Structures are given as C-alpha cells and as structure tokens.
Amino acid sequence: MARVVVDVMLKPEILDPQGQAVQRALPRLGFEGITDVRQGKRFELDLDGPVDEAALARIREMAGEFLANTVIEDFRVRVEEPEGAAAGEAAEEEVAR
Amino acid sequence: MARVVVDVMLKPEILDPQGQAVQRALPRLGFEGITDVRQGKRFELDLDGPVDEAALARIREMAGEFLANTVIEDFRVRVEEPEGAAAGEAAEEEVAR
Numbered sequence: 001m002a003r004v005v006v007d008v009m010l011k012p013e014i015l016d017p018q019g020q021a022v023q024r025a026l027p028r029l030g031f032e033g034i035t036d037v038r039q040g041k042r043f044e045l046d047l048d049g050p051v052d053e054a055a056l057a058r059i060r061e062m063a064g065e066f067l068a069n070t071v072i073e074d075f076r077v078r079v080e081e082p083e084g085a086a087a088g089e090a091a092e093e094e095v096a097r
Numbered sequence: 098m099a100r101v102v103v104d105v106m107l108k109p110e111i112l113d114p115q116g117q118a119v120q121r122a123l124p125r126l127g128f129e130g131i132t133d134v135r136q137g138k139r140f141e142l143d144l145d146g147p148v149d150e151a152a153l154a155r156i157r158e159m160a161g162e163f164l165a166n167t168v169i170e171d172f173r174v175r176v177e178e179p180e181g182a183a184a185g186e187a188a189e190e191e192v193a194r
Contacts, residue, residue, distance in 0.1 A: 009139065040139045042106065043116070
C-alpha cells in the first residue's frame with residue numbers, strides 16, 4: 001500500500017488569519033524568533049494500487065478540483081514512504097500551480 | 098531565513114470524520130482506488146535565526162504545547178529547504194510522540 005500526501009496552503013498573497021494568530025501568540029508564550037506562521041491542510045491518501053505517473057496525475061487532478069480551492073490555495077502532491085522508512089520522507093515532490 | 102514545517106495529524110486510532118467524508122466522496126466523483134484519507138494540519142514556521150538543535154527543540158516543545166493536542170494528535174517537525182530547492186524537501190524529519 002502506498003501513501004500520497006497532498007499539502008494545501010493559502011497562496012502567499014492571501015491573508016492567513018489562523019497563522020497570524022499563532023504567530024502573535026508565540027512571543028507571549030515565550031517563543032521568540034519566529035517571523036511568520038502559515039497554517040494549511042495536509043491530506044494523507046492511502047492507495048491500493050501502485051503510485052505510478054497515472055495515479056499521481058489522477059491525484060493531482062483530484063487535489064486541484066476537490067482538496068484545494070485553487071483560487072486562493074496552492075497544493076503540492078508527493079509520495080511518502082511507509083512508516084519506518086524514517087529520514088527520507090519525500091520520495092517525490094511537485095509544486096502545482 | 099529558514100523554514101520549519103510542523104505536520105499535525107490525528108492519531109491513527111482517532112476517528113477522522115473530515116478524512117472519511119473526503120474518502121467517501123471520491124468514488125462518486127470518479128476517483129477510485131483510494132482506501133483511506135486522513136486530514137490534518139500543516140504549519141509553516143519561518144525563523145529568523147539558524148535552525149540548529151536548540152531551535153528545533155524549542156519548536157518541538159511549542160508544537161507539543163500549542164500546535165497539537167497530543168492527547169489525540171501526533172506531530173512531526175522537519176526542516177524544509179527554501180523554495181527552489183526542488184526535490185529534496187525533507188532535510189530532517191522526526192516522528193514525535
């Protein structure tokens with residue numbers, strides 16, 4: 001079984017009030033030195049077939065249609081190794097839109 | 098400027114209705130072969146100092162206290178290369194709790 005991760009983040013030019021709220025809270029809580037915080041979504045998809053180019057193309061299409069609002073959000077699709085494959089998480093990565 | 102990513106996901110044993118809703122919608126929308134979907138949060142933190150062990154330790158502490166609810170969520174802290182550093186996103190990775 002393979003796992004594909006879709007990261008969805010607001011585009012850089014879109015205001016992120018959730019991230020700003022976290023950032024503003026940090027100094028009060030004793031954490032200095034963090035200049036910006038952006039909050040987004042992470043989807044973990046488990047596939048029952050192989051993660052080939054065709055599967056990734058379908059997932060990219062799905063991410064652009066259903067997981068992200070591409071007017072205000074960017075998304076990124078990548079293959080993640082199963083648990084235990086420790087350090088090298090990102091086997092493949094792609095910036096979309 | 099360095100970027101650290103904190104991924105926060107519900108623990109595997111915790112029900113994820115958002116992910117389930119996505120998963121159930123996919124076949125109706127024409128996307129087959131996805132056996133499980135989990136939805137979580139992704140925080141991108143920009144630091145103005147170096148990302149050394151001390152900074153990562155502080156971020157781990159912060160993530161465990163404020164970004165994740167460690168009763169029901171796991172989190173993972175990793176260093177991300179700046180945009181343009183393409184394929185090798187995960188410079189460091191760690192599974193926490």
